[in-house]
Amino acid sequence: QVQLQESGPGLVKSSGTLSLTCGVSGDSISSSNWWSWVRQPPGKGLEWIAEIHHSGSSNYNPSLKSRLTISVDKSKNQFSLKVTSVTAADTAVYYCAKKTMVGIFDYWGQGTLVTVSS
C-alpha cells in the first residue's frame, strides 16, 4: 500500500520561504510516476502546484513558477517543495500526491496546513 506523508513547519512568516517534504513508502520514487504537490486554501478548491519525475523533469503551475522549486531525493525516497516570498495567499493545506503515467492522482498524503503570518 502506497503511503505519502507531508512534513514541515505549520507557520511561516510573510516574505519568508515555505519548505515541505513528502516521504513516500510502498513505492519507489524512481518508479514511472510523477510526484506532485497540490494545495487548498481554507474553504476553497484544489490548486495543482508542481510535479517532478525521478529523471529530474519537472513542471510548475505558471502562476506560481517564479517562486517554486521542486526536488527529489532518491536516497531518502522523498520529494520536496520550496515556495519563496510567501504571503497570506499562500496559506493552505498542502497535499503531496502520486500521479500515474496516465495522469491520475491515485494516492495522496493526509495534507498539512501551512499558515503564513505577518
Added chain:
Amino acid sequence: DIQMTQSPSSLSASEGDRVTITCRASQSINNCLNWYQQKPGKAPKVLIYSASSLQSGVPSRFSGSGSGTDFTLTISSLQPEDSATYYCQQCYSTPAFGQGTKVEI
C-alpha cells in the same frame, strides 16, 4: 494553459435523486478527464478516470461520460454518504482542477 469550468458550484438534492455535474475544458482534452470526491478534512479520492472508467472499489452509482471539451459526472441514486465536494481534473497537459461542486443532501 487549459482551464476547467464546473457547474453548478453547489447543489442540494434528496436521497435517491439522480445528480449530474458538468465540467467543461477550455480546449479539447480528448478523454483525459478524472473525477474526484473530497469530504471535509480529507484528501480527494479518485472516482472516475479517463472520463468514463470507474476506479476500483467505487460504487457503480457513479458514472462519467464525455469527450473533447464537455464531460459529466452522474450519481444515479444519491446516498447520504455522497455528501461531498466533487472536482474534475484534466490530464491532457499539466494538471488543472475545476473549481468544485458541493453536493448537499
